[in-house]
Amino acid sequence: MTETSSLPITAREFHLAARPVGVPTGANFALVERPIPDLADGQILVRNTWMSVDPYMRGRMDDRPSYIPPFQVGAAMEGSALGEVIASAAAAVPVGATVTHFAGWRDYAVVDAATATPVDTSLAAPQHYLGALGTTGLTAYAALTDVARVEPGDTVFVSAAAGAVGSVAGQIAKALGAARVIGSAGGAAKTALLLDEFGFDAAVDYRQGDLAGQLTAAAPEGINVYLDSVGAEHLRVAVEAMRPGGRVALVGAISGYNGVNEVPGPDLYLAAIKELSLRGMLVSSYFPIFGEYIAKAAGWLADGTLRTRHTVYDGLDQAPAAFLGVLSGANIGKMLVRLA
């Protein structure tokens, strides 16, 4: 039996209007209103209250094979979101539950209950489940505990350090016993925040140029671990600064996502002669430890070990602007869209 409260009849959702060439614009998105279908057995209707915009979505706007299929022109976009269940045809997920799911970019979502995850909003405010307690937090944790394991005493370098993954990563590196954690970000306001709020020991502003010189000054004896979110010049400079036996977590390569201003990557011969490990990762491989991570990170949030920031755009119609903003650095911490 479907359990309901007062229900909306239509939902608004973003469609991919056209594939971008280079940097996307508002013209690549279309906001479409559609009737909400009746729930089938096992489905829930969710009123989305928060949605995530993430750099990887840029890749889904292109028509090329990847680890996740491309968005289709004229079809709804998707991504992580959180909301309240307002109708349920699934006994396990009742009306009133707060769930995360993958039907973002819309205000109301019909979701198979089996693909939704109820979250405990007594542990942390709901929006954290799209940030520090969500996939970006898990990415930082997995990168530094498994992919490029931080050992006590290490010098750790983190790029895109004022962003969602990076700001959490710097603090996790310290919690794992790193002796020195260096962050790279764009602009003086962000580098100040790395030092004053996110616990980094040193910060470099890549927009000032001479990234190699700045990193050498911050880590004269080199680095042991690098969490790479940027690729290209950041990765090249980090490989040069690596001590023998160093580890690199290849998490992202945002400098190339728009396919413009690409610069050469690292000299991998250096990786050979320094016996470095460079290892890629996908956060989905770590979903089996998601619950364990959330419990740990919620404790860190509660006791102040982990400090977070959110940059919030209000209203579904602002989702494309928020997404374009995360690609260009308009965010501090996790970029989110508040829908209700």
Ligand SMILES: NC(=O)c1ccc[n+]([C@@H]2O[C@H](COP(=O)([O-])OP(=O)(O)OC[C@H]3O[C@@H](n4cnc5c(N)ncnc54)[C@H](OP(=O)(O)O)[C@@H]3O)[C@@H](O)[C@H]2O)c1
């Ligand atoms: N492998 C996985 O499973 C996985 C999971 C989650 C995220 N990721 C990756 O992790 C990275 C960070 O993701 P996020 O969600 O935490 O985003 P984010 O760091 O919150 O936002 C992206 C940031 O990248 C920086 N940036 C943009 N263009 C840049 C450039 N050309 N050079 C240097 N920095 C640039 C901007 O900060 P500035 O103002 O400092 O430039 C921007 O704020 C991305 O590469 C993403 O694809 C991977």
